[in-house]
Amino acid sequence: MRLTARTRLTLLFSTLIALSGAVLTVIVIVLTFTPNQTRVEPKTVEKTQIVQLGVDMKAQARQELLDRLMLGAGIGIGVLTVASAGLGWLLAGRVLRPVHVVSGTARRLSQQNLHERIPVSGPQDEMRELAETFNDMLARLQRSFDAQSHFAANAAHELRGPMTTQRTLVEVAAGAPDAPPSLRELAGSLAPVLERQERLVNGLLELAWSEHGMTTIETVRVDSLVRAPGASLSLAPLTVSGDPTLLDLMVDNLVRNAFTHGKEVWISTTSDTLTVENTGQEVSAARLATLTEPFRRGSQDRLNGNGTGLGLAIVSAVVRAHNASLDLTPRPAGGIRATVRFPAGTMR
Template structure:
């Protein structure tokens, strides 16, 4: 059973307390007034001249109309007044409870904005900054702001560390690749040296892809300021053209049978990398004679959808959440000889969330995956 909001509960509590106090007050007044009226009757209606009855006996025989009328009038008018005063008090109680709880509402709204952000760590710069006397609510708001500040510094420092470390590591990797390529192409190099050099070049290339992936991941987790109108259909067409040779070499059929316009706002480079990672993932985690199908469309609810399906080995549903974690690859260890580094789907999810969207994957019955990326739709451009 759903409980009433705290504002309504406080208002009901105020009204109930006031009504109860009013009923008790009205009852006490009724009793005291009844006793007082009885005394007045005894004092007023004394024995008339010539009567042999005592005062008490005479008063007992007097009619009760005056006393009953006074008490009935008290109950009627007092009850009406009590109802009116309670109604007014409930209205004022509702207003006062709302004013007293307004700082809590402000804290709740800030927490919801941070929680509902595409990437919550990018909204940690918000602060409640509550002003007023230092009461319990002010202490709570200040503690919340302090927590947000520490989390913001922690996430920002982590992003800077990844970006700086990646930049620092690219230089020695570039130098080592140049030295290895020079050694491999020397005429005096023996076949053993060239074989070892090729192996080292493959390892170096894998490390370069890892560093580039970390750089892209750090970039996609930062808030985007400049956004342009992008048609996902154009991005898909361009990406499939770039990955055509790799698909042909692997014997995988890649196609987008019916691309539809799907306009969104974002970074074209990051969106291209999102599509490229999904298609590459479908090519590399596939079987002989397999296929990859790409589709994009605009959904009715102001969203655009990119779908990438591929054949391949059967993936258990419980393994899918781990595929979006960094350095996690289903069925392969980090030391394997595959070309991936375990950042492909992590980058896809990060880019999607940076654009206000999300990504989900479902296993296919015959093997492989179907990955769906949804992004906010942008208004269609007007023809010139």
């Protein structure tokens, strides 16, 4: 059986009280009832009988006193043990309260609320040191995430200009009337490479943007955001409170990801879920657990084909921003089922 730290401290405290009471009782009884070794020899038979009678009465009184002491000690130790268990439970809860605050804050934390801090109060003890250390760690994590996000956004933004220029130059050179066949062939080879790079840069911008969290909160019909010609649709009203731009980005990436990796796509909504599934190759459960990381694909990493490996990472960031959950499960015939479940607090 798993015992909490509070329970263990309570048991330890009450056990120490019970043992201390038992030891004290034994000491009192031993000191009180240790027989006197001094004996006085009677000189007559009558005195012998009188002394024996006194000894018997004294022994009976001692036995009665011993019984009373044992009963009183037992009752007293029992009452003290129960009282100490209750008091120990209260004291342990008070001592461990900062630990519960730390663990509760850690469970609530995500990249969107790293600004939260644990309230620090009380004496300068180990618990306060724990809270201050945890707050320092959160501050470092927040700076690290902000720096990473800003770097990705700035780098992607700076790359868009030169890449657009390169694509324009290639198209102009290939479209010139006097362009030789070799130049047209080279331009045809460069065009898909530049398109892939452009998709990657746009994906990095979308990922950095989605990880910043919601900027506006409105009532959004998620089912109306589904634009998927060729997919099998079963759309029930799904209304949530959230950022309309981020939610549109989430739906768009789910749909594009499904069409990129599968021939058939099914999309459905209920009052609290959005489900997108497709056909495709079989994906293991272990592999599914990594698909929300950047540059992960169904069967391989990095860039290949038409995808960028950022779609599900963007979806995951938007889902976290709305306190929703994303479940990826393999379909028995191959392909993936992606289910976004919105919490009750965001439903409207």
